[in-house]
Amino acid sequence: MTPPDGTRIQRALDTAHAAHAADWGGKNADYIPYLASVDPGLFGLAVATADGELYETGDSGYAFALESISKVFTLALAMEDVGPAAIRKKVGADPTGLPFSSVMALELHGNKPLSPLVNAGAIATTSLVRASTREERWARILRTQRDFAGRDIALSDEVDISEQRTNAHNRAIAWLLYSADTLYSDPMEACEVYTRQCSTLVTVTDLARMGATLAAGGVNPFTGKRVVRHGNVPHILAEMTMEGMYDTSGDWAYVVGIPAKSGVGGGVMAVSPGNLAIAAFSPPLDVVGNSVRGGKAVAQIAIDLGLSLYVTPERRE
Numbered sequence: 537m538t539p540p541d542g543t544r545i546q547r548a549l550d551t552a553h554a555a556h557a558a559d560w561g562g563k564n565a566d567y568i569p570y571l572a573s574v575d576p577g578l579f580g581l582a583v584a585t586a587d588g589e590l591y592e593t594g595d596s597g598y599a600f601a602l603e604s605i606s607k608v609f610t611l612a613l614a615m616e617d618v619g620p621a622a623i624r625k626k627v628g629a630d631p632t633g634l635p636f637s638s639v640m641a642l643e644l645h646g647n648k649p650l651s652p653l654v655n656a657g658a659i660a661t662t663s664l665v666r667a668s669t670r671e672e673r674w675a676r677i678l679r680t681q682r683d684f685a686g687r688d689i690a691l692s693d694e695v696d697i698s699e700q701r702t703n704a705h706n707r708a709i710a711w712l713l714y715s716a717d718t719l720y721s722d723p724m725e726a727c728e729v730y731t732r733q734c735s736t737l738v739t740v741t742d743l744a745r746m747g748a749t750l751a752a753g754g755v756n757p758f759t760g761k762r763v764v765r766h767g768n769v770p771h772i773l774a775e776m777t778m779e780g781m782y783d784t785s786g787d788w789a790y791v792v793g794i795p796a797k798s799g800v801g802g803g804v805m806a807v808s809p810g811n812l813a814i815a816a817f818s819p820p821l822d823v824v825g826n827s828v829r830g831g832k833a834v835a836q837i838a839i840d841l842g843l844s845l846y847v848t849p850e851r852r853e
């Protein structure tokens with residue numbers, strides 16, 4: 537598949553930015569104090585293509601907390617380590633139908649998280665990353681984020697401290713998993729490293745490049761480095777389709793038709809396989825946790841560029 541031409545991509549970005557910049561719907565996440573303090577007016581968009589072109593508009597240089605989008609990259613690493621069959625068996629590949637931090641979802645499914653993209657499944661996935669120490673686990677996860685972006689992504693101590701101090705609910709989830717034998721390392725280590733992986737800072741152009749690495753079948757098109765085994769990419773994208781946009785992932789598939797993942801920091805990353813990735817950042821979130829401006833803009837760009845995976849060529853009768 538050839539990505540659309542550059543002028544068309546830039547026009548789609550600029551049009552979507554203009555259409556949604558004045559949308560003041562939603563509210564910053566406030567259960568993590570740092571996130572509540574980010575300027576709600578920030579709004580950036582970017583596209584990175586599978587052949588290494590980059591387009592951007594708005595606040596594309598602002599670095600924000602990666603949050604839940606980190607789950608995709610840790611999933612990719614754990615899948616490299618243990619293989620897609622083990623991920624499916626131990627974590628799962630279905631939507632939970634419940635909020636991302638739900639304990640009830642665990643109770644309902646025999647303590648199997650169902651998805652690596654909800655908190656329980658992400659903590660379990662972090663525990664599956666091959667490592668003999670906490671520092672090794674963290675170093676491998678950070679290296680993976682950097683390889684996806686092709687740049688030295690860094691941890692924000694400010695975000696990390698804000699999250700580690702307020703993550704009692706995630707610690708409870710980790711202990712619950714551990715008590716049911718569905719966690720594969722020390723529970724507090726897994727939870728701490730998971731919290732750190734959420735606390736790195738990225739720009740919307742980083743996020744677009746990270747998505748483009750998936751769009752290009754696991755090779756970062758900007759550095760040429762293979763980051764993910766080619767055969768694992770479809771499984772990662774399938775997980776994104778099922779749960780990436782929280783409990784509105786089905787609606788997203790229905791309307792937009794490409795896998796995406798959002799985070800409570802206001803980021804959204806959508807992947808058109810073989811083609812390009814779209815990234816957005818804007819802090820105010822809707823009730824399920826998706827960036828309001830980000831979700832609307834990414835949807836508009838994907839529709840504008842005709843990216844839905846479910847469209848077939850029209851046939852005459």
Ligand code: GLU
Nearest residue numbers: 603604636734799800801
């Ligand atoms: N660090 C956040 C948490 O664990 C990430 C949630 C998200 O972005 O969905 O609650």
